[in-house]
Amino acid sequence: MSTQKEKPASLNAENIGGIDETSVQFTPGVTILTGENATNRTSLLQTIMAALGSDEVTMKGDAEEASVELEIGGETYTRELTRQGSTIRTGGDPYLDDPTLADLFAFLLESNEARRTVAADGDLRDLIMRPIDTDEIQRDIDRLVERRRELEEELEELDSLKDRLPSLEERRTSLQEEIEETEAELAAKEEELENRDTDVEETRAEKAELEERFEELRSKRSDLEDVRYDLETERETLESARAETRELQSELDDLPDAPVGEIDELESRIDDLREQKRQLESEVNEVQSVVRFNQEMLDDGDEDVLDALEESADDVTEELLPDGNVTCWTCGSEVPEDQIEATVDRLQELSQSKLGEVDDIETRMDELTEEARELREKQRRREDLQRRLEEAESEVERAEDSIERLTDRREELRDEVEDLEAEIERMEDETYEEVLDLHKEANQIEYDLGRLEGDLEDVESEITEIEDRLDEEDRLKDRREELDEEIEELRTKIGRIERQAVEEFNEHMETVLELLEYHNLERIWLERVEKEVREGRRKVTKSVFELHIIRQTDGGATYEDTVDHLSESEREVTGLVFALAGYLTHEVYDEVPFLLLDSLEAIDADRIATLVEYLEGYNDHLVVALLSEDAAGLSEEYQYVGDI
Numbered sequence: 066m067s068t069q070k071e072k073p074a075s076l077n078a079e080n081i082g083g084i085d086e087t088s089v090q091f092t093p094g095v096t097i098l099t100g101e102n103a104t105n106r107t108s109l110l111q112t113i114m115a116a117l118g119s120d121e122v123t124m125k126g127d128a129e130e131a132s133v134e135l136e137i138g139g140e141t142y143t144r145e146l147t148r149q150g151s152t153i154r155t156g157g158d159p160y161l162d163d164p165t166l167a168d169l170f171a172f173l174l175e176s177n178e179a180r181r182t183v184a185a186d187g188d189l190r191d192l193i194m195r196p197i198d199t200d201e202i203q204r205d206i207d208r209l210v211e212r213r214r215e216l217e218e219e220l221e222e223l224d225s226l227k228d229r230l231p232s233l234e235e236r237r238t239s240l241q242e243e244i245e246e247t248e249a250e251l252a253a254k255e256e257e258l259e260n261r262d263t264d265v266e267e268t269r270a271e272k273a274e275l276e277e278r279f280e281e282l283r284s285k286r287s288d289l290e291d292v293r294y295d296l297e298t299e300r301e302t303l304e305s306a307r308a309e310t311r312e313l314q315s316e317l318d319d320l321p322d323a324p325v326g327e328i329d330e331l332e333s334r335i336d337d338l339r340e341q342k343r344q345l346e347s348e349v350n351e352v353q354s355v356v357r358f359n360q361e362m363l364d365d366g367d368e369d370v371l372d373a374l375e376e377s378a379d380d381v382t383e384e385l386l387p388d389g390n391v392t393c394w395t396c397g398s399e400v401p402e403d404q405i406e407a408t409v410d411r412l413q414e415l416s417q418s419k420l421g422e423v424d425d426i427e428t429r430m431d432e433l434t435e436e437a438r439e440l441r442e443k444q445r446r447r448e449d450l451q452r453r454l455e456e457a458e459s460e461v462e463r464a465e466d467s468i469e470r471l472t473d474r475r476e477e478l479r480d481e482v483e484d485l486e487a488e489i490e491r492m493e494d495e496t497y498e499e500v501l502d503l504h505k506e507a508n509q510i511e512y513d514l515g516r517l518e519g520d521l522e523d524v525e526s527e528i529t530e531i532e533d534r535l536d537e538e539d540r541l542k543d544r545r546e547e548l549d550e551e552i553e554e555l556r557t558k559i560g561r562i563e564r565q566a567v568e569e570f571n572e573h574m575e576t577v578l579e580l581l582e583y584h585n586l587e588r589i590w591l592e593r594v595e596k597e598v599r600e601g602r603r604k605v606t607k608s609v610f611e612l613h614i615i616r617q618t619d620g621g622a623t624y625e626d627t628v629d630h631l632s633e634s635e636r637e638v639t640g641l642v643f644a645l646a647g648y649l650t651h652e653v654y655d656e657v658p659f660l661l662l663d664s665l666e667a668i669d670a671d672r673i674a675t676l677v678e679y680l681e682g683y684n685d686h687l688v689v690a691l692l693s694e695d696a697a698g699l700s701e702e703y704q705y706v707g708d709i
Contacts, residue, residue: 072138074658074686080131081115081146082108082123087709095681095703096688099696105709106690107174110661113688114172115144117657118161121168121176122146124153135160137658150417161656166196170648171657171684175664179647180640186628189591189610193566193647197559206555213548216541223538226531233528240521247517251510258503275492279508282485286512289478296471303464306457313454320447328444331437335430342426345419352416359409562650563608567591570646577642580679581672587623588615589639612639633667638676648683660684666692674698 074091078084083105098106111122116135124131124146131146143157161167169179169192182192489505571590578586592611597604614626631639641662648654660683665673673695681687696705 072685074135074137076112076116076136077134078109078112078115078132080125080128081112081133083125084108084112084709085125087112089706089709091686091688092704093685094687095677095700096686097677097696097699097703097705098688098690098709099693099705099707100709101693107663109706109709110172110174110663110688110690113659113661114164114167115146116142116159117167117659118144118159118164119168119172120155120164121172121174124148132157150420160658166651166653167657169195170644170651170653171659172661173641173644173663174661177640177644179644180637183612183628183640183643184636186612189612189643190563190593190608193610193650194559194562196651197562199559202555202558206552209548209552209555213545213552216545216548220538220541220545223535223541226534230528230531230535233524233531237521237524237528240517240524244514244517244521247510247514251507251514254503254507254510258507275489275504278485278489278492279504282482282489283508283512285478285482285485287515289475289482290516292471292475292478296468296475299464299467299471303461303468306460306464310454310457310461313450313457317447317450317454320443320450328437328440331433331440335433335437338426338430338433342423342430345423345426349416349419349423352412352419356409356412356416359405359412560608563593563610566646566650567593567610569649570643573645574639574642577638577676577679580675581638583635583638585616585618586614586635587617589613590615634669634672637665637667638672641676645680645683654684658684659686659688661688663690665689665695670695670698674700677703 073093076089076091077087079086083103087105087109089109098109100106112133113135115122116133129148133144135142137160142160144159145156147154147156169177173180179192181187182189574589578589590613592613593608594611595606596609597606612628614628614631615623616626617623628636628639648660654660660680662677662680665676668676673691677687677689677699691699
């Protein structure tokens with residue numbers, strides 16, 4: 066189960082619990098911390114917890130600083146603790162970023178919450194589910210549901226395209242047939258023209274000029290059609306750009322200003338607070354130094370300093386001073402000792418007061434920093450909207466200019482077409498009127514043919530695009546099914562964890578009871594049930610874990626008992642098994658290389674040995690703190706640490 070590949074570990078610690086200084090090497094497997102009471106076994110467990118990231122540790126009472134260093138798997142992890150008044154600040158680079166799982170299910174000391182919750186008949190379900198961020202699960206569900214909705218919209222669009230495809234294919238067939246008919250009509254018209262031309266050979270020059278005018282007319286009409294299409298496209302672009310401009314302007318109007326001056330003012334206030342904090346911390350350090358010096362002098366005193374002060378004091382004056390006076394180590398005069406102690410107390414109070422001011426300043430700095438960040442974000446958003454608005458306005462101007470230019474060009478082409486048509490009319494005469502009419506008809510047919518071919522090209526392009534889009538349908542459907550599964554998995558995750566925890570507990574509890582031979586205990590098991598509970602003014606249904614204890618009488622009859630009636634040994638074993646269930650359910654072994662046990666005195670030595678052997682395989686390092694007599698019956702193959 067472990068990720069450490071059974072690698073040894075080494076630990077160095079100072080001033081943790083009751084430990085001054087210690088170094089311990091851990092070989093993979095079971096390590097037994099053995100000794101009598103008050104031999105720092107629990108303190109050593111706390112050093113391991115500290116190195117792994119737990120805050121459930123204490124410092125040596127007379128120490129201002131403490132440290133732990135853990136080396137495992139070729140990596141070194143550190144933890145520093147510093148006493149600041151009544152609080153302890155932590156630093157360093159511990160093994161775990163978040164020790165919640167380890168504190169609940171791997172660090173099984175006497176104060177472990179899992180063990181205590183069982184003993185107190187508390188809310189076991191809440192304890193198991195505490196490491197699960199249900200809000201994060203809901204956010205993941207919402208994100209996946211939104212992505213599924215987008216996929217469904219894409220699939221609906223594909224269905225719409227699929228419905229459109231038959232009409233496009235029908236249109237393509239119709240256009241192909243029209244093109245064939247138009248080509249045949251043009252061929253017939255050209256043949257007729259060729260026959261007519263044979264009879265009017267002498268008009269070749271005139272006809273060539275007419276044909277040149279017809280070709281020019283055809284070209285102008287084509288240009289006019291292109292300009293009309295471009296004009297329509299630009300109008301659509303203009304409308305879209307104007308709509309975007311309105312939306313951006315509306316959003317910009319709704320966005321409050323974030324003046325740069327206000328941001329600068331906040332930065333200045335933060336700098337001022339930072340300087341105040343620095344000055345206060347300097348003052349606190351000075352006061353603390355004075356307090357420590359005076360406290361040390363009151364407690365132990367510096368013999369050299371006191372001797373020097375006493376030699377310089379006036380003997381007669383000393384005889385006149387009442388008992389309980391001391392020689393002041395700063396001015397050499399005699400003062401009551403309680404007066405110095407009172408002064409030290411006032412200095413302590415002053416130090417605590419200034420530390421409180423430092424905390425207040427830090428809080429205010431955080432608030433101002435967040436406020437400045439929000440203002441910067443608003444300013445960045447405003448700048449982005451202004452940039453996009455300028456781009457949209459530029460696009461509006463460009464489209465308007467283009468529409469104006471295209472409109473002028475359209476009118477020019479219309480005039481040119483009218484002029485060409487009039488010129489062609491003037492060139493016609495009665496003799497060749499029929500021939501010229503044939504040329505006009507042929508030109509019109511050619512124009513119609515080009516339009517049909519353009520329409521066919523557009524239809525075929527649209528069909529190809531739809532077919533390419535439809536190729537994505539299977540992939541989109543597969544992804545939608547995957548999202549359905551992911552959403553369902555997240556929605557059932559909490560229930561799955563609850564069921565797994567219950568199953569783990571029941572399975573291990575049955576095995577442990579059999580191994581430890583609690584003869585009058587028939588069974589201890591968890592049941593996951595749904596209960597209606599009140600939340601505020603409404604009732605909701607929630608899962609709860611009910612712990613059932615089944616006992617057996619000497620006559621073989623069974624009955625259900627309560628946690629209150631369990632012996633201390635039975636409660637401790639039940640708590641340990643419940644913690645183990647949480648340990649396995651949340652796969653803590655993948656994150657934490659140590660499993661720690663302490664305070665097993667309520668369990669007899671033989672059962673402790675059996676329990677240790679049972680837990681041995683669930684982690685690289687199982688560290689157990691035991692009294693010497695309880696450790697006597699354990700395997701000699703285990704590592705034993707007695708001198709801490």
